[in-house]
Amino acid sequence: MSLSDFVYVVAKAVSYLTLVLVVAYIFLVSFIPVIGAFALKWELSILPEVWTLNNIKFLFEDPFVLRSLYASLLIAGITSVFSTTVYFLVILYLFLRERSRWVSTFIEVAVLIPLMLPAILLALAIYEVYRPTFIGGTYWILVSAHLTIVSPYVFRNLFSVAKMIDMKTLIEASRSLGAGVLTTAYKVILPNIYHGLIGAMLLAFAVSFGDFEMANLLAPWQYRTVTIAIFQYFFKNAWNASAIILLVIIVSVITSFLVAYLSRKAIARYIEVVR
Amino acid sequence: MVNPYIKSFLLDTLLLLPFMLILVFFIFIPFSVSLYYSLSDQSGSSLTLGNFIRIYSDRSYLNAIRNSIVISLESAVLSTLFGSLLAYAFTFLSPTVRDIIRSVLLLPIIYPGLVIAFSLVILFGSSGVVTSMLLKYFGVYLPGIFDVRSYNGLILAYQSFLVGFTSITLSGVFLSLDRSIIEASRSLGADVFQTIFRVVLPIVAPGLIAAFIQAFIIAISGYGTALALVGGGGNLITLRIIMLISDVEYQPHLASALAMNIAIITIPLALVYNRLLKKVVGGVV
Numbered sequence: 001m002s003l004s005d006f007v008y009v010v011a012k013a014v015s016y017l018t019l020v021l022v023v024a025y026i027f028l029v030s031f032i033p034v035i036g037a038f039a040l041k042w043e044l045s046i047l048p049e050v051w052t053l054n055n056i057k058f059l060f061e062d063p064f065v066l067r068s069l070y071a072s073l074l075i076a077g078i079t080s081v082f083s084t085t086v087y088f089l090v091i092l093y094l095f096l097r098e099r100s101r102w103v104s105t106f107i108e109v110a111v112l113i114p115l116m117l118p119a120i121l122l123a124l125a126i127y128e129v130y131r132p133t134f135i136g137g138t139y140w141i142l143v144s145a146h147l148t149i150v151s152p153y154v155f156r157n158l159f160s161v162a163k164m165i166d167m168k169t170l171i172e173a174s175r176s177l178g179a180g181v182l183t184t185a186y187k188v189i190l191p192n193i194y195h196g197l198i199g200a201m202l203l204a205f206a207v208s209f210g211d212f213e214m215a216n217l218l219a220p221w222q223y224r225t226v227t228i229a230i231f232q233y234f235f236k237n238a239w240n241a242s243a244i245i246l247l248v249i250i251v252s253v254i255t256s257f258l259v260a261y262l263s264r265k266a267i268a269r270y271i272e273v274v275r
Numbered sequence: 276m277v278n279p280y281i282k283s284f285l286l287d288t289l290l291l292l293p294f295m296l297i298l299v300f301f302i303f304i305p306f307s308v309s310l311y312y313s314l315s316d317q318s319g320s321s322l323t324l325g326n327f328i329r330i331y332s333d334r335s336y337l338n339a340i341r342n343s344i345v346i347s348l349e350s351a352v353l354s355t356l357f358g359s360l361l362a363y364a365f366t367f368l369s370p371t372v373r374d375i376i377r378s379v380l381l382l383p384i385i386y387p388g389l390v391i392a393f394s395l396v397i398l399f400g401s402s403g404v405v406t407s408m409l410l411k412y413f414g415v416y417l418p419g420i421f422d423v424r425s426y427n428g429l430i431l432a433y434q435s436f437l438v439g440f441t442s443i444t445l446s447g448v449f450l451s452l453d454r455s456i457i458e459a460s461r462s463l464g465a466d467v468f469q470t471i472f473r474v475v476l477p478i479v480a481p482g483l484i485a486a487f488i489q490a491f492i493i494a495i496s497g498y499g500t501a502l503a504l505v506g507g508g509g510n511l512i513t514l515r516i517i518m519l520i521s522d523v524e525y526q527p528h529l530a531s532a533l534a535m536n537i538a539i540i541t542i543p544l545a546l547v548y549n550r551l552l553k554k555v556v557g558g559v560v
Contacts, residue, residue: 004467015364022357022438023379029394029435030382036397043407086293093290097283109549110298116545117306118496120513121534124520125305128312128527144301181286203385210387212499217520227387231503234393242397245390252385260378
């Protein structure tokens, strides 16, 4: 066996080994709280020694957790609907209107700003500006902060779906057949990008629901979110906190699978239309 | 009949106005105010570099900046390494298996970093499951060797979601890498190292740098994981910012100046990243 064959075999083996180890590690850290949520005593074995449903019961009985759940659902719901609407309009602009290259470059860069500026910087800035104003004590301050951080996710998702279904051709066909701008938007674009919209909305919901970094700074006292509740309960009772984490995990898992499913569905629909 | 130019202008405005409002009111204005805060002191009378001078002459702040940069560099190097190994392994797998693994890798990306930190504490913390089992059956006290609630534990926690980002960014690069180029290089007599350094590396380099920058930015700007794992006493820029706007010590001007230090690092990197992204197929965000 020559040296290069040997290197090739070793590289392949090492990459497979890394793959197995990394996936196992991610699985482990992702789902440990799922087991923890049903544990009463878990010290010396691979699975808990004493199982219980008390942690789940705690979830529905503790007033702070219930209030935080309500706050998170409210804030994530508003954020997802708002952001998807806003970025859908931007996508419409990019595909429907004759536009200069400058404007589209500007939009593409502006959407990525939340990736350039750390969440903590934006949160701090929003905190400094809006804390003393009328939105300071309401949940709108957190919604406004979340509207900025979800933008790359929502925009990227919508943009790729719009590109995939070849929106430009659809629009040109519709316009050349005599449909107006609004008819085109409502009757041609909306039904085609529908799956992308739902996907983007779910993604925005999950990002907003799982955010701790901005909520920790900005959430007003009555609207402390689920992640803040996790943080506050963890060092009191890890298994109770695991039950709250379970909620976040359920939201994330459902979202990531639905987003993958919906984007596949969007492609399938497009292929059907083309045929 | 309305003038078509006015109509078109109104339509443009209608479509872009909400986005512009978000941009101006929740990014530009707050950022400018924060920049102004960082350049002024508590009295707010005149512009000064006092906050920055205070940071750069204070040993503990300098340490915080150094710690943040070192930890993020280490996390980014490790995750780029693992990510490229994973992306390389992806090229041998069938698309179905690849999709399944990819969705597993995507999971921790949507998770709050908090959850990962707590999972690690449950497993490897001083009274964690793995720790107590090791102690009982093997007599090994894990925190003596590897303390999860330290900067090293933080790097381990970061890997769980950074590898997702880097491997998915890099899998596009590795999958589009044409095998015939490598075969051509080898049939022309290049040995394996020449093939790697002269042929493969120049092609994947933009992807590697993009993945590295992405991982670095995410690592340096997050604080949820660090707060949960290392605790508020950890000396990282982000944790110091949080301390500076807590009830104990309220100094928003100094906090803004510290936050600007992160921005000075991340903004140029993000611009480079944005450039590179056009050459790289795929990617998460």
